[in-house]
Amino acid sequence: MRIQVSRTGGFAGIERRAEVDTSGRPDAHEWHALAERAVAAGRGVASVGVPDGFSYEITVDGRTVYAADPRLTEEQRTLISRVMKEGA
Amino acid sequence: MTTHGGFEPVFCTVVPPHVLDRLARNDNPALSGPARRTILRDSELRALRQVNTEYGLLAAPTAKAPSDQPLRTIYDAEHGTSLPGTKVRAEGQDPGRDATVNRAYSGLGATFDLYLKAYRRHSIDGDGLALDATVHYDEGYNNAFWNGEQMVFGDGDGEIFVDFTNSIDVIGHELTHGVTQYTANLTYNGQPGALNESMSDVFGSLIKQYSLGQTAAEADWLIGAGLLAPDVTGTALRSMKAPGTAYDDDVLGKDPQPATMDEYVRTGRDNGGVHINSGIPNHAFYLAATALGGYAWEKAGQIWYDVLTGGELSERAFFTDFAKLTVQAARERFGSGGEELQAVEKAWEQVGVRIL
Numbered sequence: 494m495r496i497q498v499s500r501t502g503g504f505a506g507i508e509r510r511a512e513v514d515t516s517g518r519p520d521a522h523e524w525h526a527l528a529e530r531a532v533a534a535g536r537g538v539a540s541v542g543v544p545d546g547f548s549y550e551i552t553v554d555g556r557t558v559y560a561a562d563p564r565l566t567e568e569q570r571t572l573i574s575r576v577m578k579e580g581a
Numbered sequence: 582m583t584t585h586g587g588f589e590p591v592f593c594t595v596v597p598p599h600v601l602d603r604l605a606r607n608d609n610p611a612l613s614g615p616a617r618r619t620i621l622r623d624s625e626l627r628a629l630r631q632v633n634t635e636y637g638l639l640a641a642p643t644a645k646a647p648s649d650q651p652l653r654t655i656y657d658a659e660h661g662t663s664l665p666g667t668k669v670r671a672e673g674q675d676p677g678r679d680a681t682v683n684r685a686y687s688g689l690g691a692t693f694d695l696y697l698k699a700y701r702r703h704s705i706d707g708d709g710l711a712l713d714a715t716v717h718y719d720e721g722y723n724n725a726f727w728n729g730e731q732m733v734f735g736d737g738d739g740e741i742f743v744d745f746t747n748s749i750d751v752i753g754h755e756l757t758h759g760v761t762q763y764t765a766n767l768t769y770n771g772q773p774g775a776l777n778e779s780m781s782d783v784f785g786s787l788i789k790q791y792s793l794g795q796t797a798a799e800a801d802w803l804i805g806a807g808l809l810a811p812d813v814t815g816t817a818l819r820s821m822k823a824p825g826t827a828y829d830d831d832v833l834g835k836d837p838q839p840a841t842m843d844e845y846v847r848t849g850r851d852n853g854g855v856h857i858n859s860g861i862p863n864h865a866f867y868l869a870a871t872a873l874g875g876y877a878w879e880k881a882g883q884i885w886y887d888v889l890t891g892g893e894l895s896e897r898a899f900f901t902d903f904a905k906l907t908v909q910a911a912r913e914r915f916g917s918g919g920e921e922l923q924a925v926e927k928a929w930e931q932v933g934v935r936i937l
Contacts, residue, residue, distance in 0.1 A: 539854055541770050
């Protein structure tokens, strides 16, 4: 499973992208469960968030959903921060 | 509701309606004037209360004039994400041990001060709105934002950004999003979004200048100075004086802001580049303010404030619409033959925004 996260906006307006390929990872199951729940709670279209809030695009195996601060689900928040931390 | 510094007699709720009615008909304007205003205000408040009750919007407003003192509350999210978090400092309480809490508290005060003393505006909504801020939001959170009701500050990750309360102009920037929301309510996308961002940078910078007592010539015109971690190559996040020059770093990349319409960036990201193209109106403000000299909040700031709050600026305004209104406001406030009008016209011309 390929999980890509992109973050735009924010006070600084600086874009960040990261991705994780779970194939061959010992914790792949955990990633899959997290990614599926994060995507299920996402929106199909990008919406204008709050001023200076981060906007996120989460793409899992080619399917993209959108989310924005401060209204992220716990799973989305966890997934985003794990991908940003561990991903390349 | 009008503001009158508390010097006007206020009859609300104490004087029975039939007495008010008789006073309002009195030949002596000293008696009839305040009574008429009270009746008018009461009816406005009644209508407002009715609307609020019907739509469940807000608590019923108090009938008294807003205070000249801020009403600040700082909350600590304790690195979580639920808002507002635990209350850690209320208005009037002494500073505590947490420097972040203290910086947020004084930044809210400085913002309240500029709006009140320079523009006679009582808080964000012009009616004494309580100012709430949450600090230590999330872990290593590289951002600060206005959620429509309050401010939220992250601590930064220490690698790219440090604590977002470090820059007073960032605090002023976030609260100005609140002012914009209550006034012109510029749509947060494309050119109106870039104008919304620019309002926050302009007044954020003015709040810093006001609190430091700096003239336009003395100010650094930077947004977010002191926010970049030591290893980042840059001085701030944005420069109103020289957009595009605030940072150039191997991790952050280069400051993408344009200074003129020739370099306008068309993009779908960042809500249509709201943090990018704001460089153009930011630079126009800088040019007008420095051409006029002195304290920037007095002339250029007043003109910009008049447009933001004047009621004529559309939610979907483009740069040219905004520019046109600043020219009109300069004329109305300072006269047709003044240096103010010239400085404003020239500033827009220099950044390539044509006034149709």
